[in-house]
Structure formats: C-alpha cells, structure tokens
Amino acid sequence: MQLTDLVHDYLSQQLKPGDHALDATAGNGHDSTVMATLVGPEGHVIAIDIQEAAIAATRTRLAAAGCLTQSELLVADHAQALASLCSHNAQTVSAITFNLGYLPGSDKRIQTEPESTLPALRAASELLKPDGLLFVIAYRGHDGGQTEANQVADWMQKVQQRGWTVESHEPIVTGTRVPPILWVARKN
Numbered sequence: 001m002q003l004t005d006l007v008h009d010y011l012s013q014q015l016k017p018g019d020h021a022l023d024a025t026a027g028n029g030h031d032s033t034v035m036a037t038l039v040g041p042e043g044h045v046i047a048i049d050i051q052e053a054a055i056a057a058t059r060t061r062l063a064a065a066g067c068l069t070q071s072e073l074l075v076a077d078h079a080q081a082l083a084s085l086c087s088h089n090a091q092t093v094s095a096i097t098f099n100l101g102y103l104p105g106s107d108k109r110i111q112t113e114p115e116s117t118l119p120a121l122r123a124a125s126e127l128l129k130p131d132g133l134l135f136v137i138a139y140r141g142h143d144g145g146q147t148e149a150n151q152v153a154d155w156m157q158k159v160q161q162r163g164w165t166v167e168s169h170e171p172i173v174t175g176t177r178v179p180p181i182l183w184v185a186r187k188n
C-alpha cells in the first residue's frame with residue numbers, strides 16, 4: 001500500500017460531513033478531493049499550493065468529483081497562508097495534509113523547503129482542533145529531502161513531548177533507495 005493510500009484510509013475514518021480540512025500541498029489535488037468528498041457540501045476544504053498549475057489541476061479534479069462547492073483554492077506559500085488563517089480559524093480543522101517535495105512531472109526546483117515547512121507545521125498545529133490529525137509525507141531521495149525530513153522528525157518529537165500521539169510509517173524497500181516516511185500526529 002502506498003503511503004498516500006494509507007493517508008486516505010485515515011482520512012476516511014477521521015472526516016465526517018460538515019468538517020473542515022486543509023491540504024497544505026495540493027499538487028494534483030488527490031488529497032484535497034478525498035477530503036472534499038468526505039466532508040461533503042456542508043463541510044469546507046482549503047487547498048493551498050505555491051504553483052498556479054497545481055491549483056488549476058486541483059480545481060479540475062475537484063470539479064470532476066463534484067466537490068467545488070465546499071472547496072477553497074489558494075495559490076500561496078503555505079507558511080504565510082496558514083499563519084493568516086490562524087487568527088479566525090484556530091482549533092477548527094479536523095485534518096491537515098502535507099505531502100512534501102516537488103510535484104512529479106513538473107519543475108523540480110519548486111519543492112517544499114524547511115524554511116516554510118516548519119512555520120507551516122507550527123501554524124497547522126494551532127489550526128487543528130483537539131483530536132485533529134496532521135499527516136506529513138516526506139520524500140528523502142532528492143536534494144534537500146533528507147534534511148527537511150530530519151527537521152520534521154525533530155518537530156514531531158517536540159509535539160509528542162507536548163502530549164500529541166505521533167506514529168511514523170516507512171515502507172520496506174529493496175536496494176539502496178531511501179523510502180518516503182509518513183508521520184500521523186493526533187493533537188491532544
């Protein structure tokens with residue numbers, strides 16, 4: 001099972017009609033569409049990506065699934081977007097996804113960086129309601145990927161010390177390839 005499928009399994013147990021959810025790295029919109037389907041027309045999903053092309057792809061996927069009504073799409077840096085959401089939406093969000101790295105098939109220079117990922121995670125921790133779930137998938141094979149994953153791991157350790165429940169999942173791979181890693185963190 002792919003880590004993204006595992007995230008979707010968790011989401012289907014976590015999200016209920018009417019819930020609020022946030023996709024901090026919308027990409028092609030797979031996670032946003034799963035979330036928007038689960039929260040239904042009475043819920044709300046915010047999908048953020050720094051690339052206009054990613055938000056356009058996400059809009060197309062949401063429209064095909066009949067989920068545009070409950071979706072808000074933002075072309076923005078997630079650190080800035082999440083920080084500005086905090087003032088009015090603290091402790092309202094049931095699930096937040098981060099799928100780090102670059103969008104396959106697009107410009108690999110546009111990738112997540114710890115300088116914005118870490119502030120975005122801090123803002124995400126404020127936006128989540130108690131019992132809310134935070135998902136972070138990090139890819140470690142590209143330049144900067146391992147460094148970013150190490151910083152996320154340190155951050156996860158800190159929230160665990162604050163009482164969050166944190167688990168990590170790493171698929172077993174053959175050869176020398178470094179597998180991606182998924183953290184699932186439940187706010188206390």
Ligand SMILES: C[S@@+](CC[C@H](N)C(=O)[O-])C[C@H]1O[C@@H](n2cnc3c(N)ncnc32)[C@H](O)[C@@H]1O
Pocket residue numbers: 024025026027028029030031032048049050051054076077078079099100101102103104110111112113116
């Ligand atoms: C691995 S892809 C996400 C895949 C996506 N979850 C999907 O379902 O297709 C990572 C995405 O993060 C976006 N990204 C990179 N830096 C960002 C930032 N600072 N703020 C928001 N999005 C960013 C990239 O444009 C890219 O689309």
